[in-house]
Amino acid sequence: MARRAGRDMLTLRQSLMTMVLLLVATGCSSTGAQVASDRCTGIGLDYVRSGWGGQVQLAATVASDGDGVVTWLTHPGKPVSEVQVTEWQQRGSSLVAVCYYDGDFSSFPGPEEAARNYTRLMLLIPEDGEPIVGSVGPMDAVRPDEGPPVKSTLPG
């Protein structure tokens, strides 16, 4: 009897723990997404509109983190800059807002032969709030589904 009660208590405790984790995860996901959105619509949008004009529009926001940026930087088939990888690794699970903006970004350089169809800019905005240029290019080459992934358990 006592052993069964103990098992029940253990099961109950595990269930409660799971629920707590789920609640925390859900709550944190929402908070992380909101923080990322705030950075992209605030700091990020101010940055791109002051530099590239008021017509620039926010296309997508992803709440990622330092490790997520590393995943993107080391994606198979992509050249790897080890210095950048190390820098983002140091940010670890710290929230990084990944902001995609649509507009005319043709002021970025490129070789004469390249199409330089720079219509989408991806900015990375870490905790310090300083926007960092990730990449710029055609919309079909700078896509949220190919950038740093969503991290659903980010703290706010």
Add this chain to the structure above:
Amino acid sequence: MPLAWLFGRPGPEGQGSRNRGPNGPGCPGDPERYVAGDIVDPTGRLPLGLMRHGRTDALRRESLDLGEDRVAVGGQRGADHARQPLVTGVTVTRVDKEVSNSAGSSCTTQFAHNANPVFQTQWVLFGGTSNWVEIGTADQCNDYDFMFWGWGQNGAWHLMGTAVNTPGGTASHVFEIFREDIGIAHYWRFKLDGVVKGTLDWNINGTYVEAGLESGDAGAVATQQNYTTLGWFRQSDQKWYLWGGNDGSGVGSAMCGHWAGGAEWHAAQGATC
């Protein structure tokens, strides 16, 4: 913002290009004669002329917002006759000359359109036109200068790093991109005067090198920029080769560029070269 990137490549030789004058393609003082070919020009601006491989093409790149997009670059194809990709380095020796940019805003926002950037750049291109590595210096309004290095893949440009304040001064500096193979790694080193500024691991061979002046500021004045001791590295025999006098792009009404003897390219904007 609506964008209008327009491209035209007339087929028949001799069409669609600004004629070369005594000062090289596109230099001030030359007669302004253009054959637009099939180029569409909704803004009435002059087409951008391009001369390449001894035949003339026309390339038009226009942003309705930015205005006439201008470059003056020289290039060298480094493939052998079988078109095997062999290029694993590019070197340019030049003075990092100051550019007088138009007044703008957000002058310290790197690459910003409103900061009127002008670039002195060099590239190794890989095969087609969508992949490359690049190192250069940028001049923006209010004398904000920086150095940058990065790469392009599938038409998208990736910034690796920047350094505020460029070498400047009147001394020459060596800007170089060079691939060093260590084991299975292929490290492209981005160097200024022998100091590595960035490294990129990319197993790819180049087919073409290019260097020159690139401007998004129609009102900028860049006095003659001399790109000297132009070299490309050939992987197959592990040697540097000088290049010059082959491909050239002289463009727009305000820019000029021409080969000056051996391995030397001159370019300018709003000034003679």
